[in-house]
Amino acid sequence: MLTPQEIEEIRREFPILAREVSGKGMVYLDNTATSQTPLSVVDEIHRIYTTSKANVHRGVHTLSQEMTDLQEQSREKIRKYINADSREEVIFTRGTTEAINLVASSFGSRFKRGDEIILTVMEHHANIVPWQLLRDRTGIVLRVVNINDLGELDLNEYASLFNERTVMASFCHVSNVLGTINPVKEMIATAHSHGVPVLIDGAQASPHLRIDVKDLDCDFYVFSAHKMYGPTGIGVLYGKKRWLEEMPPYQGGGEMIAKVTFEHTTYAELPFKFEAGTPDFVGIAAFSKAIDFIENIGIENIADHEHLLMEYTQERMMKIPEMRIFGTAPHKSAVISFLVGRSHPYDLGLLLDKQGVEVRTGHHCAMPLMDRLDIPGTVRASYAVYNTFEEADTFLKALTRAAAILE
Ligand code: PMP
Numbered sequence: 001m002l003t004p005q006e007i008e009e010i011r012r013e014f015p016i017l018a019r020e021v022s023g024k025g026m027v028y029l030d031n032t033a034t035s036q037t038p039l040s041v042v043d044e045i046h047r048i049y050t051t052s053k054a055n056v057h058r059g060v061h062t063l064s065q066e067m068t069d070l071q072e073q074s075r076e077k078i079r080k081y082i083n084a085d086s087r088e089e090v091i092f093t094r095g096t097t098e099a100i101n102l103v104a105s106s107f108g109s110r111f112k113r114g115d116e117i118i119l120t121v122m123e124h125h126a127n128i129v130p131w132q133l134l135r136d137r138t139g140i141v142l143r144v145v146n147i148n149d150l151g152e153l154d155l156n157e158y159a160s161l162f163n164e165r166t167v168m169a170s171f172c173h174v175s176n177v178l179g180t181i182n183p184v185k186e187m188i189a190t191a192h193s194h195g196v197p198v199l200i201d202g203a204q205a206s207p208h209l210r211i212d213v214k215d216l217d218c219d220f221y222v223f224s225a226h227k228m229y230g231p232t233g234i235g236v237l238y239g240k241k242r243w244l245e246e247m248p249p250y251q252g253g254g255e256m257i258a259k260v261t262f263e264h265t266t267y268a269e270l271p272f273k274f275e276a277g278t279p280d281f282v283g284i285a286a287f288s289k290a291i292d293f294i295e296n297i298g299i300e301n302i303a304d305h306e307h308l309l310m311e312y313t314q315e316r317m318m319k320i321p322e323m324r325i326f327g328t329a330p331h332k333s334a335v336i337s338f339l340v341g342r343s344h345p346y347d348l349g350l351l352l353d354k355q356g357v358e359v360r361t362g363h364h365c366a367m368p369l370m371d372r373l374d375i376p377g378t379v380r381a382s383y384a385v386y387n388t389f390e391e392a393d394t395f396l397k398a399l400t401r402a403a404a405i406l407e
Helices: 004-012 039-052 062-082 096-110 129-138 155-160 184-193 241-246 281-297 299-317 345-353 367-373 389-406
Strands: 090-093 116-120 141-145 166-172 198-201 220-224 235-239 257-260 265-267 323-326 335-340 360-362 378-382
Touching: 039 062, 039 281, 062 090, 062 235, 062 281, 090 096, 096 129, 096 166, 096 198, 096 220, 096 235, 116 129, 129 141, 155 184, 166 184, 184 198, 235 241, 281 299, 299 323, 299 335, 299 389, 335 345, 335 389, 345 360, 345 378, 345 389
Parallel strands: 116 141, 116 166, 166 198, 198 220
Antiparallel strands: 090 235, 220 235, 257 265, 323 335, 335 378, 360 378
16 A cells, blocks of 8 residues: 555656645646646656657667657557557557547448447447447447446346347446446457457556456557556557458558558558557657556556545545435446536536636536436546545535535
């Protein structure tokens, strides 16, 4: 377990945590949307821009070689971090969203009218809309798994949806609204027993859980750096090599080709076949420092600390009259979505902001889940490793006041 002293040391890496909002010390509880970035990452971005910036993969000159090495070292670090077999299976994208669009568009090009894809009702729009775009092009059918009152997937329904037309299953590892940690390993095994490949949206799992793509045996796994203490605009698509080799390119342009004539183009080897154009190589290189940050603390220590904070907070929130918490699965990450009585989430969010507490309000890009819960939106507080029990108390006090004002 991390000690208060260790958390204090960690906090010193995040100068933004010392700022004020509404004349009060800020409590940042919007970590699900994006986490803050430690100095080690910011310093690396600054170092590269001031000493080493040059475009990757094109030049023989020293700076270009250095930059290429930094980018590829980062790829190797991520490969190791998720336990992928090879660097060819690690594709850099702009984020989770682009990674899912890549798979839906490229892998999805093999699907035909009437083929079925299994999603769940707790998906983020990023794991719904790309499949709908594919549906509109090809006539595939989307099947949706429901949840129970705790916010857990109905695994019987999931298993019953597989049939000879099922070609893909795509679902989140952790819900960005309910916090539910889905039993993805078992769900992947079920899909594979029907010969169906699986994409896991790991956007909310990668900052909190150890990801082992080989152990999970997932076909695709996607996540974003900005939720993992890393830079914005960087994401990762892990894909099994056999699929990636078969898949057509997603975008065309520089870097992804072997030879181009006006008559015919051949494509570059993996992973570059899927990395058209100049990538955010500075961000990619700096992402490796975010992985170091996580590894130095230990992902299990991070998850334990966040879990304690979440339990501490949830328990006390339940004492506030008319409190409703959405997502109470025993196996959940440190996300608390809630409503108080008939107060509008936006009003609660504003009153919390006036007290320096930064939470997210709204549908959280999960409108079908809001429909399922029969609510317009929630207020969502979520923890990261740098949050403290004092901050939890500040939040609870601010929330009690806001709820009393809106009563
Ligand atoms: N999936 C989930 C579960 C998410 O929480 C998010 C981010 N809120 C995304 C996908 C999309 O991630 P990004 O915006 O970084 O592409």
